[in-house]
Each structure stands twice: as C-alpha cells, then as structure tokens.
Amino acid sequence: MPSSSFRAGAREGFRSFLPMSVGLIPWAMVTGMAMISTGFTPTQAMGMNLIVFAGTAQLGTLPLIGIGAPLWLIVVTALALNLRFIIFSAAIAEGFRGVDTPRRWFAGHLLTDGVFACCLEKMLKVEDPRWRLGYYLAPSLWSWALWQAFALVGVLAAGSIPKHWSLEFMATIALLVLLVPMxxxxxxxxxxxxxxxxxxxxxxxxxxxxxxxxxxxxxxxxxxxxxxxxxxxxx
Amino acid sequence: MSGDAALWLSFVLIGLATTLPRASFIVLGGRVRLPSVVQRALRYAPAAALAAIVVPDVLVAGGDFAPLNPKLAGVIAAVAAALLSRNPWLPFIAGMAVLLGLRALAGG
Structure with missing residues (x-):
C-alpha cells in the first residue's frame, strides 16, 4: 500500500505533467507508423516499442535497421542519441536519495526528456523521498502508457493518415512549450x-x-x- | 541466425543502450558524485537539449539552412500562444493552424 505522501507526490507530478504530455501523442503515433514503414510486423514494432521506450533512439535507428546496417553501428548510433540521458541522470540523481536500488533501476528505465524537464526542480528541493518517488513515477508511468497506446494506434493506422497533416509538428510544439518558461x-x-x-x-x-x-x-x-x-x- | 532473431537482438541492444545511460547516475547515486560546479552547469542541460532538437527541426529543410518556412511561422504562433495564454492546448492549435494554413495558401 503506497504511503499517503507517495500518493500526494504522485498527484502533484501527474497534474504538472498532464498538459505537456499531449506532445507525446503525435510523437508516439509517428514512431509507430515509421516502424511499420521500415518493414516490421506489428508484433516486431510493438516489441521494439516495449523494449526500447525511446522515441529519439527508435526513430534514429530505424533508417539503419532498414538498410541492413551492421549491428555495432546501430548500437553506437543509439548510444550517441542517448548520451544526453547520462547528463539528465546525473542532474536528477540527487532526487532519488533515500530510494532503494531496484526502484532506482525502474526509475532510470523510465527517464524521459519531458519528465526530466518537468520534475527536476522539485525532485532536488523536496525532502520526503516517498513524495519524490511518487512525484517522479506518476508522470513517468503515464508517459509509458501514452507511448505504448499511441504507438499502437500509429502501428494500426499506418498508411491511412495523410502525411500532409504533419502530425509530427505537434512534437516540435510540445518541446517548445517546455522551453518557453525556462x-x-x-x-x-x-x-x-x-x-x-x-x-x-x-x-x-x-x-x-x-x-x-x-x-x-x-x-x-x-x-x-x-x-x-x-x-x-x-x- | 535468422533475420527475425537478429532484429530482436538489435532491439535488446538498443534497449540496453537506452536504459544504461538513463539509469547510470540514478543507480550509482551517492557512490559517485559529480562536483557541484558540474551539477550547477547541468541545470542548463534541459534547455540546451530541447533547443538542440527543436531549432534544426524548424530552420533546416532537406539539409539546408532555410529559416523562412511555414514551420517557423507556426513556431512563432505557438510560442506567442504559450507566452500570452495559460491554456495548455492553445499553442498546439495556433501552431498547427498557422502551419497548415500557410501550406494550404502556398499550395493553392
């Protein structure tokens, strides 16, 4: 049973992340469609989506997988695309003081740009580790669920949404909306x-x-x- | 190794290449400390990363620097909406409307 301070943190984290999480929807759909257009079956596409859970790394490696590039190049490219997470991980690490190692692995797996930008400030300020964990995990799990659900929509809808709608532009807008207050x-x-x-x-x-x-x-x-x-x- | 197995292996390795950087310092925690100067500098990481992803996306088209395009107009509308209004949906509506509107005008 999660403690009341965990739930209070979760509520606040979810509320502050909810508006910007809309930006994940087009991003996830575009990624779903891109995986199908690379030639994956729906099972392979959703497998990649569940295992990797990272839009930039997925979209960045798809062209290489598509042309049959060597495995090492694919992995090095993914690492290059993900180097920023080492910086993010170091910046937010203090926010997990008082949290055990298995939960830290879980939290690390779920670290995304949006949640990092949204949660960093309070993660470093608030004292209660249970409040902090809730504040981080609620938006992270929400991101995960949105990502899986709308990638699946993209996988199933691939081909039937006209390209000229430029849905991916909504992802650009979402990143800008994060940047403006900073x-x-x-x-x-x-x-x-x-x-x-x-x-x-x-x-x-x-x-x-x-x-x-x-x-x-x-x-x-x-x-x-x-x-x-x-x-x-x-x- | 069949093509399908190779594909799943690449998914697992890309997954590791994602989760390990993400979890790195979160898992190491207090055992490895970054100097406070580095930590202060790292506060600029999110703004820098967001700009590094967004700016080329808006100003570069097909590998060329091409700042005057409908995306830039859409971005200006979205930023104005974000600055002037607290409505979280308005930047998306304004940005998409300007982008699609200008493209429709250019096409017609």
Missing amino acids: AKQRPMLVAAVSSGATAVLLRGMPLRLGLIVAIVVGIVAGFAAEHWHGKRETA
Whole structure:
C-alpha cells in the first residue's frame, strides 16, 4: 500500500505533467507508423516499442535497421542519441536519495526528456523521498502508457493518415512549450540560443553527434552567462 | 541466425543502450558524485537539449539552412500562444493552424 505522501507526490507530478504530455501523442503515433514503414510486423514494432521506450533512439535507428546496417553501428548510433540521458541522470540523481536500488533501476528505465524537464526542480528541493518517488513515477508511468497506446494506434493506422497533416509538428510544439518558461531566465536563454545555433551549424556531423556537441556548447554558454551576470550584479 | 532473431537482438541492444545511460547516475547515486560546479552547469542541460532538437527541426529543410518556412511561422504562433495564454492546448492549435494554413495558401 503506497504511503499517503507517495500518493500526494504522485498527484502533484501527474497534474504538472498532464498538459505537456499531449506532445507525446503525435510523437508516439509517428514512431509507430515509421516502424511499420521500415518493414516490421506489428508484433516486431510493438516489441521494439516495449523494449526500447525511446522515441529519439527508435526513430534514429530505424533508417539503419532498414538498410541492413551492421549491428555495432546501430548500437553506437543509439548510444550517441542517448548520451544526453547520462547528463539528465546525473542532474536528477540527487532526487532519488533515500530510494532503494531496484526502484532506482525502474526509475532510470523510465527517464524521459519531458519528465526530466518537468520534475527536476522539485525532485532536488523536496525532502520526503516517498513524495519524490511518487512525484517522479506518476508522470513517468503515464508517459509509458501514452507511448505504448499511441504507438499502437500509429502501428494500426499506418498508411491511412495523410502525411500532409504533419502530425509530427505537434512534437516540435510540445518541446517548445517546455522551453518557453525556462528561457525567461537570461542564462537559460543564452544556453538555448547557443545550443540551437550550434545544432544548426553542425547538422552534417555523422551519427547526430552535432546534437551532443550542441548540448555541451549550450551548457557551457549558459554557465558562462550565469557567472558574467553574477559578477555584474556584485560589482 | 535468422533475420527475425537478429532484429530482436538489435532491439535488446538498443534497449540496453537506452536504459544504461538513463539509469547510470540514478543507480550509482551517492557512490559517485559529480562536483557541484558540474551539477550547477547541468541545470542548463534541459534547455540546451530541447533547443538542440527543436531549432534544426524548424530552420533546416532537406539539409539546408532555410529559416523562412511555414514551420517557423507556426513556431512563432505557438510560442506567442504559450507566452500570452495559460491554456495548455492553445499553442498546439495556433501552431498547427498557422502551419497548415500557410501550406494550404502556398499550395493553392
């Protein structure tokens, strides 16, 4: 029986994540359709969806699987696409103090960009470990359920939704809606602009490594802006 | 190894290549500590990662830098909606309406 503070945390986490979770729906459907168009059977597609549970890694490796690329290249590509999660995992790790190892593995498996961005601040602030675990797991499990359900919709609907509806644009909007409140702080805005510009400049780098370089550039720029900003205020 | 078995093996390996980075520091927890400077710097990771994914998606078309496109107009509408309104659905409605509207105009 979960404790009352776990349930209170779960309620709050779910409520704060619910509006932005709508962005997962087109993303999951697009991924479902892409797996079918790669040539997977519905069973294979949903198998990948259950095992991997990661839109970027799934969409990024599908073209390689499709052309019969060697397994090592597929795995290295997936790792490159997922490197950002090491940064996220390190940033949010403090939020799991007081939580046992099996639950940490479970929480780690469920870590996604959206839940990370939504939950990080309170995960580091709140004292009660049960509240924190509920606050993290409720939106994570909701993401998982939405992801599986709407990937299945995409798998079953593949071919019958007109491409020109550009449903995938809703995923772009969802990521932007996450970014807007963050960018109200000056150093965050500097981080976002530097990272975005770098990603555009380095778009030709193989294995989407430009994405990782851009993230690092953005972090450094944001951190530098914070220092510079602080110095000006104390001077 | 049959093609089907190779495919399932690739799913499992991609799954490991996803779960291990995700779980890394969450599982290691207090045993491995990142210096506080690194931790402060890491606060910028989400904004940087979101921008690195979104910006090329909006400004690059077919590998070329092409900022003036219906996606940019859709994004401006969505950001304006997010700034001006607390309605969580409005950015999606505004962004999609502008994107599809401009494409329809261009096509017609």
